[in-house]
Amino acid sequence: xxxxxxxxxxxxxxxxxxxxxxxxxxxxxxxxxxxxxxxxxxxxxxxxxxxxxxxxxxxxxxxxxxxxxxxxxxxxxxxxxxxxxxxxxxxxxxxxxxxxxxxxxxxxxxxxxxxxxxxxxxxxxxxxxxxxxxxxxxxxxxxxxxxxxxxxxxxxxxxxxxxxxxxxxxxxxxxxxxxxxxxxxxxxxxxxxxxxxxxxxxxxxxxxxxxxxxxxxxxxxxxxxxxxxxxxxxxxxxxxxxxxxxxxxxxxxxxxxxxxxxxxxxxxxxxxxxxxxxxxxxxxxxxxxxxxxxxxxxxxxxxxxxxxxxxxxxxxxxxxxxx
Amino acid sequence: xxxxxxxxxxxxxxxxxxxxxxxxxxxxxxxxxxxxxxxxxxxxxxxxxxxxxxxxxxxxxxxxxxxxxxxxxxxxxxxxxxxxxxxxxxxxxxxxxxxxxxxxxxxxxxxxxxxxxxxxxxxxxxxxxxxxxxxxxxxxxxxxxxxxxxxxxxxxxxxxxxxxxxxxxxxxxxxxxxxxxxxxxxxxxxxxxxxxxxxxxxxxxxxxxxxxxxxxxxxxxxxxxxxxxxxxxxxxxxxx
Numbered sequence: 001x002x003x004x005x006x007x008x009x010x011x012x013x014x015x016x017x018x019x020x021x022x023x024x025x026x027x028x029x030x031x032x033x034x035x036x037x038x039x040x041x042x043x044x045x046x047x048x049x050x051x052x053x054x055x056x057x058x059x060x061x062x063x064x065x066x067x068x069x070x071x072x073x074x075x076x077x078x079x080x081x082x083x084x085x086x087x088x089x090x091x092x093x094x095x096x097x098x099x100x101x102x103x104x105x106x107x108x109x110x111x112x113x114x115x116x117x118x119x120x121x122x123x124x125x126x127x128x129x130x131x132x133x134x135x136x137x138x139x140x141x142x143x144x145x146x147x148x149x150x151x152x153x154x155x156x157x158x159x160x161x162x163x164x165x166x167x168x169x170x171x172x173x174x175x176x177x178x179x180x181x182x183x184x185x186x187x188x189x190x191x192x193x194x195x196x197x198x199x200x201x202x203x204x205x206x207x208x209x210x211x212x213x214x215x216x217x218x219x220x221x222x223x224x225x226x227x228x229x230x231x232x233x234x235x236x237x238x239x240x241x242x243x244x245x246x247x248x249x250x251x252x253x254x255x256x257x258x259x260x261x262x263x264x265x266x267x268x269x270x271x272x273x274x275x276x277x278x279x280x281x282x283x284x285x286x287x288x289x290x291x292x293x294x295x296x297x298x299x300x301x302x303x304x305x306x307x308x309x310x311x312x313x314x315x316x317x318x319x320x321x322x323x
Numbered sequence: 324x325x326x327x328x329x330x331x332x333x334x335x336x337x338x339x340x341x342x343x344x345x346x347x348x349x350x351x352x353x354x355x356x357x358x359x360x361x362x363x364x365x366x367x368x369x370x371x372x373x374x375x376x377x378x379x380x381x382x383x384x385x386x387x388x389x390x391x392x393x394x395x396x397x398x399x400x401x402x403x404x405x406x407x408x409x410x411x412x413x414x415x416x417x418x419x420x421x422x423x424x425x426x427x428x429x430x431x432x433x434x435x436x437x438x439x440x441x442x443x444x445x446x447x448x449x450x451x452x453x454x455x456x457x458x459x460x461x462x463x464x465x466x467x468x469x470x471x472x473x474x475x476x477x478x479x480x481x482x483x484x485x486x487x488x489x490x491x492x493x494x495x496x497x498x499x500x501x502x503x504x505x506x507x508x509x510x511x512x513x514x515x516x517x518x519x520x521x522x523x524x525x526x527x528x529x530x531x532x533x534x535x536x537x538x539x540x541x542x543x544x545x546x547x548x549x550x551x552x553x554x555x556x557x558x559x560x561x562x563x
Contacts, residue, residue: 050417052556066554070423084415088336100328101422145418 001026002047002153002184007056009042009208016042017053018208024186024201029179031195031216032188034205035303040188041081043205044157047186048078060153074102077151081158083138087131091122091141094130095148102149109148116144119174136167143174153184160191172198192296196220206303219298228254228261229271231278232287243281247274261291328424329432334439343440350394350444354451357390358383362454384455388469391448395441395476396509400501402440403484406433407552408491416552426553430545433485434478441477445470468530479537480505482544489548508540 002024009017017039024030034040045051046058049066058065063072086094095113099105104112117123120140125133133141139159146154156175160168168191175198179185189195195202196216203213212219233240240260244250249270251263264271275288337343365379407429410416419429452469455461484501491497512533515522519529 045417048417048421050420050554052554073421073423076421078418078421080414080417082414084413084418086332086336086413086415088339089332093332093335097328097332098418098422100331101419101424103325103423105325149423 001059001061002186003057003059004043004046004053005057005059007043007046007053007058009039009046009051009053015208019056020205020208020210022203022205022210022213024184026184027182028201029175029185029187029199031199031202032186032205033190033192033195033202033299034188036190038205038303039208040205041157042208044078044155044186044188047155048076049073074149075152077146077149077154079139079142079146079154079156079159081161083135083142085130085133085138085141087129089130090127091117091130091133092126094141095126095145098145098148104149112150113144113148116147120144121170136163139163139167139171140174143171147178151183153186154178155186157188158190159187160189160194168194192299204299204302211302212298222298227291229264229274229288229290231260231262231285233258233260234284234286239281240278240283240285243278243283247277249274259287327428327432327435329419329429330435330439333432333436337436337440343443346398346440347444347447350391350398351448351451353394354387354390354448358387358451358454361386380455380457381461384452384461387448387452391445391452391473392476395444395473396480396505398444399437399441399477399480400484400487400498400505403433403437403481404488404491404497404501405494406437406485407488407548408494408497409488411492412494420552420554426549429552430485430489430549433488434481434545437481437484438477441481442474445473445477471534475534475537478541479508482541482548483508486544486548486551489551 002022004020004022007017007020008015020039020043022043032040032044042051046053047060047065049072052066060072061075063069065072086097089097092113095117099109099113114123117126120143122137122141122144125137130138130141143156143159146156159175160171163171172194175185175187179198187195187198199216201214202216202219204211212222214222231240237255237258237260241253244253244260244262249264249266251265253263254261264274266274271290275285278285278288361379361383365376368379369375407416410419410429416429420426452466480501483504484497487501487504488494488497491500515524516529516533519526524532
């Protein structure tokens with residue numbers, strides 16, 4: 001388990017982390033999301049022991065990160081947002097070099113290197129020099145390098161940044177396969193779709209603070225709860241509007257085509273009661289569902305870029321909310 | 324014996340670069356030209372005057388020796404100033420620190436890499452210096468002291484280069500600062516040698532003293548380099 005407790009870190013007058021608290025369970029695929037400059041890389045470097053907090057604690061498997069414990073270093077594989085390559089080295093020499101850095105020399109290591117290169121699709125190109133690789137291949141090599149010592153925890157800092165859609169897809173597949181092997185995977189990314197497709201947990205950071213953290217399903221439920229309910233009516237909307245006017249939990253109503261979009265603050269049981277009341281009032285309800293939320297919207301909302309446009313759109317269309 | 328991975332990697336990359344062979348050719352070519360020209364002028368003078376000046380042969384040794392020391396002082400910063408800052412520029416230093424390597428391993432690997440190149444220069448130039456044995460005049464003790472001084476200078480200058488490199492984010496700045504520190508250090512050393520009587524240092528202590536000082540400083544500089552690249556907790560300023 002990785003835990004950061006009230007971590008603060010500043011560079012001069014700039015607060016990179018301002019009381020960050022986060023918890024990552026064993027075996028989780030943790031999506032670490034935040035706008036540029038939110039403090040993701042600083043937090044990741046702390047987990048890898050490359051930075052120390054000014055205040056607070058960073059623990060990895062009950063050991064203090066950066067305590068230079070060899071046992072701890074063996075558990076972590078790090079994929080930075082840049083490959084960190086040696087242009088004059090061949091791919092196989094690069095892998096051999098990092099294997100030696102982990103004190104691995106035997107035949108088993110050689111086989112493992114071949115397996116890893118095969119996994120990332122670079123086995124055929126292993127005698128090529130690193131400077132001949134494109135960004136995608138370099139990033140794949142970086143992943144293979146990070147796995148050389150079979151770490152329990154894999155930490156990746158924006159691993160798919162700058163990759164083309166095909167390579168990004170391949171990368172996601174590889175990460176999904178790694179997750180099946182029981183590794184704890186931490187991925188920082190700005191591509192929110194990736195996070196929702198891949199991760200089991202998510203943490204949203206802004207200005208060095210965790211603004212939301214939890215299981216991805218719970219977070220998406222939270223997003224859904226703040227979205228409008230869409231009621232499709234067959235025929236005239238008048239009776240439906242009349243019924244909704246009397247409901248205290250209906251905050252606003254707007255009309256889109258032949259659908260009513262309502263802001264509703266009740267629980268799921270309240271939602272079903274509302275539907276029951278509409279049907280009992282003789283409203284010809286054709287459809288009743290809450291609009292699906294997306295992480296993009298939540299991210300924008302939590303990091304201060306609220307979706308004013310959409311709210312305004314609903315309000316402007318409403319001919320009922322003020323009445 | 325397990326070879327330092329950093330040293331091994333640097334040896335592979337430097338063997339592929341044009342720098343080292345060019346350096347060996349340039350240094351030994353310059354020294355050879357110096358010695359051959361001196362031999363030519365001594366023999367030409369002998370043909371004119373009818374006598375061979377053995378002092379001139381001995382002078383070859385001193386000229387070649389001083390030239391070799393100067394070359395080491397000039398070459399070492401160029402070889403070592405990229406050592407740590409280069410890793411930082413390539414963004415590989417962080418990666419190395421997340422591995423099982425100790426920061427000492429990184430510093431030691433860089434020192435070994437630099438010394439590998441410098442000692443190659445020292446030993447490949449040995450035949451040129453050995454020309455003095457054609458006519459004699461140099462004792463084994465003097466030769467041993469000189470070679471030890473070259474090795475000491477190589478270690479000392481490499482340590483300065485590595486230390487500056489560990490602090491610097493750009494190679495150009497590291498090289499410039501390393502040259503300045505080396506120039507100041509050797510100026511101070513020569514001043515101490517010249518004014519040893521005024522400083523009250525006995526003649527028989529001056530050479531061991533220089534060696535002890537240079538080796539001690541080298542270890543200190545390497546320790547500072549190691550400390551600087553090791554991630555560490557920032558010390559809090561005391562309030563009040």
